[in-house]
Amino acid sequence: MANHILILGLVVLTCSLAFAFEPSPLQDxxxxxxxxxxxxxxxxCKDPKLAEAKDFSFSxxxxxxxxxxxxxxxxxxxxxxxxxxLNTLGISMVRIDYAPWGIVPPHTHPRATEIxxxxxxxxxxxxxxxxxxxxxxSKVLKKGDVFVFPVGLxxxxxxxxxxxxxxISVLSSxxxxxxxxxxxxFGSNPAIADEVLTKAFQVDKNVVDWLQSAF
Numbered sequence: 001m002a003n004h005i006l007i008l009g010l011v012v013l014t015c016s017l018a019f020a021f022e023p024s025p026l027q028d029x030x031x032x033x034x035x036x037x038x039x040x041x042x043x044x045c046k047d048p049k050l051a052e053a054k055d056f057s058f059s060x061x062x063x064x065x066x067x068x069x070x071x072x073x074x075x076x077x078x079x080x081x082x083x084x085x086l087n088t089l090g091i092s093m094v095r096i097d098y099a100p101w102g103i104v105p106p107h108t109h110p111r112a113t114e115i116x117x118x119x120x121x122x123x124x125x126x127x128x129x130x131x132x133x134x135x136x137x138s139k140v141l142k143k144g145d146v147f148v149f150p151v152g153l154x155x156x157x158x159x160x161x162x163x164x165x166x167x168i169s170v171l172s173s174x175x176x177x178x179x180x181x182x183x184x185x186f187g188s189n190p191a192i193a194d195e196v197l198t199k200a201f202q203v204d205k206n207v208v209d210w211l212q213s214a215f
Contacts, residue, residue, distance in 0.1 A: 025088040031055045032080055032087035042174070043080060043087045056085035064166065065097035072102025072159070080174040092174055097166045098123065098159035105180055106156045112176030114149040114169050116157070118142060121165020127155035141167075154181060187215030 031051045032043035058078050065074030079092040086092060092112075096104060098121065106128075116125065118141045125147050126138025140160065141147055149155040151172070159165040185192065186208075197208045 029056075029085055030088040032084040034084070043084075045087065046084075051085070056083060058082050061095050061168075064164070065095065067097050067099035067102055067164075071105055072099035073097060073104050073157075075104070079176070086174045088174070090172060090174055091170065092176060093168060093170045095166060095168055096157065097164065098157070099164060100159060100162050102159045102165075104157040105182055106154050107178055107180040108152055108154050109149075109171060109173075109176040109178055110152060112171040112173035113151040114155070114171050114176070115146060116141075116149070116167050116169040117146045118144065118165070118167045120167075121163060122160045123165055123167060124158040124160050125149075125155070127153045129153065182211075183215055186211045 027045075027048070029048065029051065030043075030045035031048070033046035034043065036044035036046075038044045061076065061078065063076075065076050067074050074097045076095040076097075077092070078094060080086040096116075098104075120143060122143075123141045124138065125141055126136055127149050129135045129137065130153065139145075139147060157167070185197070191212055194205050194208050197203075198205055201208070
C-alpha cells in the first residue's frame with residue numbers, strides 16, 4: 001500500500017511539470033495510432049470512438065527485470081510506445097531494477113524532468129550541472145526517498161548494496177528520450193572522428209579506438 005501511495009504522489013507531482021514542456025490536450029484524449037504514416041510532433045490520434053481500456057493500461061510493472069548485463073540494471077519503460085493513451089498527456093514512467101552494485105550509466109533525457117523514488121535497496125544518485133561549473137549534486141537514497149533530475153542534465157544511479165534494488169521514476173514527457181553518454185560519444189554511427197575525440201578527452205588514438213570497440 002505504501003508503495004502505491006509513493007507512486008501516486010510522483011505522478012501528481014510530475015503532472016504540473018509535464019504541462020510546462022508539452023501542450024495541454026485539446027480533447028479528452030488522443031490515443032496514438034502507430035499505423036498512421038502521417039508525420040506530426042507526437043503521434044496521430046485514432047478515432048476516439050475506437051478507444052478501448054487496453055489503450056490506457058499496461059501490465060507487468062511488478063515483475064523484476066533481467067539485470068544480467070554488463071551494467072547490471074534493467075529499465076522497463078511505460079511510455080506512449082507501451083500505452084497509446086499517453087499520447088499528448090506529457091507523462092510516462094519507468095521501473096528500474098539493479099543487480100548488486102549495478103548502475104544506470106550517465107545519461108540524459110532531452111525532453112523530460114525525472115522524479116525517482118527508491119522502493120527497495122540503497123541507491124547513489126546524482127546529476128551534473130551545465131558548463132562552466134559542471135558541479136556534481138548527489139545523494140544516497142534509501143527506501144522511500146525521492147530525488148529530482150532536472151530536464152536535460154546528465155545523471156546516473158548506482159546500487160550501493162549487496163542485494164537487488166529497484167526504483168520507480170516518473171518523467172514529464174510521453175516520450176522523454178534517452179542519450180547514454182558513453183554510447184553516444186563512442187558508439188555513434190558513423191563514428192565520431194578520432195581527431196575530435198582525442199582532443200576532447202586529451203588521450204591518444206589507441207585509447208579512443210579501444211573505447212569505440214566496446215560500443
